[in-house]
Amino acid sequence: MNIRRTLATARRVLLQLRSDPRTVAMLLLVPCLLIVLLKYAFDGRQEVFDSLGAPLLGIFPMVVMFLVTAVATLRERTTGTLERLLTMPLGRLDLLLGYALAFGLVALLQGLLAFGLTVGLLGLDIAGPSWALLAVAVADGLLGMALGLFVSAFAATEFQAVQFMPAFLLPQLLLCGLFTPRDTMAGWLHAVSDVLPLSYAVDAMNRLTSEAGFGGAVAVDLVVVLGCTLLALGLGAVTLRRRTA
Amino acid sequence: MMNSSPAVDVRALCVVRGGRPVLQRIDLTVARGSVTGLLGPSGCGKTTLLRSVVGVQRIESGEVRVLGLPAGSPALRNRVGYVTQAPSVYADLSVLANLRYFAEVLGAPRTDPDRVLDEVGLSPHAKDLVGRLSGGQRARVSLAAALLGAPELLVLDEPTVGLDPVLRQELWQLFHRLAAGGATLLVSSHVMDEAARCTALLLMREGRLLAHDTPQALLDATGAADIEGAFLSLVADADTDAHAEAHMDARADEDAEAASEGTR
Numbered sequence: 001m002n003i004r005r006t007l008a009t010a011r012r013v014l015l016q017l018r019s020d021p022r023t024v025a026m027l028l029l030v031p032c033l034l035i036v037l038l039k040y041a042f043d044g045r046q047e048v049f050d051s052l053g054a055p056l057l058g059i060f061p062m063v064v065m066f067l068v069t070a071v072a073t074l075r076e077r078t079t080g081t082l083e084r085l086l087t088m089p090l091g092r093l094d095l096l097l098g099y100a101l102a103f104g105l106v107a108l109l110q111g112l113l114a115f116g117l118t119v120g121l122l123g124l125d126i127a128g129p130s131w132a133l134l135a136v137a138v139a140d141g142l143l144g145m146a147l148g149l150f151v152s153a154f155a156a157t158e159f160q161a162v163q164f165m166p167a168f169l170l171p172q173l174l175l176c177g178l179f180t181p182r183d184t185m186a187g188w189l190h191a192v193s194d195v196l197p198l199s200y201a202v203d204a205m206n207r208l209t210s211e212a213g214f215g216g217a218v219a220v221d222l223v224v225v226l227g228c229t230l231l232a233l234g235l236g237a238v239t240l241r242r243r244t245a
Numbered sequence: 246m247m248n249s250s251p252a253v254d255v256r257a258l259c260v261v262r263g264g265r266p267v268l269q270r271i272d273l274t275v276a277r278g279s280v281t282g283l284l285g286p287s288g289c290g291k292t293t294l295l296r297s298v299v300g301v302q303r304i305e306s307g308e309v310r311v312l313g314l315p316a317g318s319p320a321l322r323n324r325v326g327y328v329t330q331a332p333s334v335y336a337d338l339s340v341l342a343n344l345r346y347f348a349e350v351l352g353a354p355r356t357d358p359d360r361v362l363d364e365v366g367l368s369p370h371a372k373d374l375v376g377r378l379s380g381g382q383r384a385r386v387s388l389a390a391a392l393l394g395a396p397e398l399l400v401l402d403e404p405t406v407g408l409d410p411v412l413r414q415e416l417w418q419l420f421h422r423l424a425a426g427g428a429t430l431l432v433s434s435h436v437m438d439e440a441a442r443c444t445a446l447l448l449m450r451e452g453r454l455l456a457h458d459t460p461q462a463l464l465d466a467t468g469a470a471d472i473e474g475a476f477l478s479l480v481a482d483a484d485t486d487a488h489a490e491a492h493m494d495a496r497a498d499e500d501a502e503a504a505s506e507g508t509r
Contacts, residue, residue: 004349004352005349005350008346008349008350009346009350011346012335012338012342012346015338015342016335016337016338019337019338019374020337079331079333079335079336080329080331080332080333081333081334081335083301083329083333084327084329084333084347084390085350086301087299087300087301087322087325087327088322088323088347088350088351089319089322089323089350089351089352090350242300242301242317243300243301243302243303243317244301244302244303245262245263245303
């Protein structure tokens, strides 16, 4: 690992994003727009918004980051720049951490915007501390980014990469406890949901919604989400092979 | 700096892709300071051979040594420059931003991006987005990136495809300038008339090396008027040999089977 090369890679990825302002705008604004829609879909029923706002504040950024990262890294593979980089003295981790830094910064910005909107303008009322809400939202964005990096290794085309969203994220969304509490699921479904990272993201948000203070359980959930992020990055590094068939 | 060992030394290299042999027992050397042309029809295995030299190709058997080290060694990563057939640069960055990034990865001097831009004649386009350039200009950005850090060996996969004759000539002049400066160049092409510009030639067909000599020696040996004629004459010879040794050659076996079926 080499700091200079990692930072150079992060700067390059951000420069690439800058030349595509529409993508940047959608990255930052789409989650905000969805949250506004949520608020007014439950017209005036603040208690529904209060119970759903926090989990969705975690889920929307994750989905958006997943898609953008999966396509960006796939593009690196298909245009031959990845092959060029791997013939150069660039470590696989340098590349992945460079991506993680650049998109992590975007996730942070996105989280700040969505958080400011939800808590500041739309008046989301939760029992837990609002800084914890922000922390979990950003962690969810990072998780989406790391999963996107990882699954892009299994996609040969951009069509496939985009399809990984419904294939990889929607099952997690169904089982994460948003639609039906995880405790009430059949035993085997509950077991499956126990190994899916989104379950922990939503658990953390639900706890922050209903419990005062920053409890140990929230901390554990947050650690699990960050652990899955690191695991996905590590697995992503394994899928980058210098020699291919 | 000059070293008597060859820049590239390939022994009994076999590569299988998708269950099909793509390279069959290739033996060759590339002399230091040479401009060696790798010529052969499209699909004959040129790219696979170049990928093996750069160390990104998974090989079945054999040995590939580059600048005295096994191909793909970490120590070679800033001593070998590689240009893939399709330009491998970022379309959504400017020409200069591309070169600055690759220079940083290589640890090349800060002045290198400007130097290589000048060498490929793209200085006026430094600020342009690569995605807005023509195909030929994009190919030259890709080439410029490989020149960063002044590598000792340059492996170029069809670098002159789609370029106009004036530009092609300029690039070949650049290749010879680099060779005069001590670099070794291995350049593939499927255009036979580029052969005359090389100091050594490797002729390939269907995963095998047909010949390895200087352009003049090839013409003398075959009595052909140009390299295309020499190639055809070598192919005819190789086919005759293959049929004579049918039991040793799977492909010739198939041919023989097809022939016997035809007589039934």
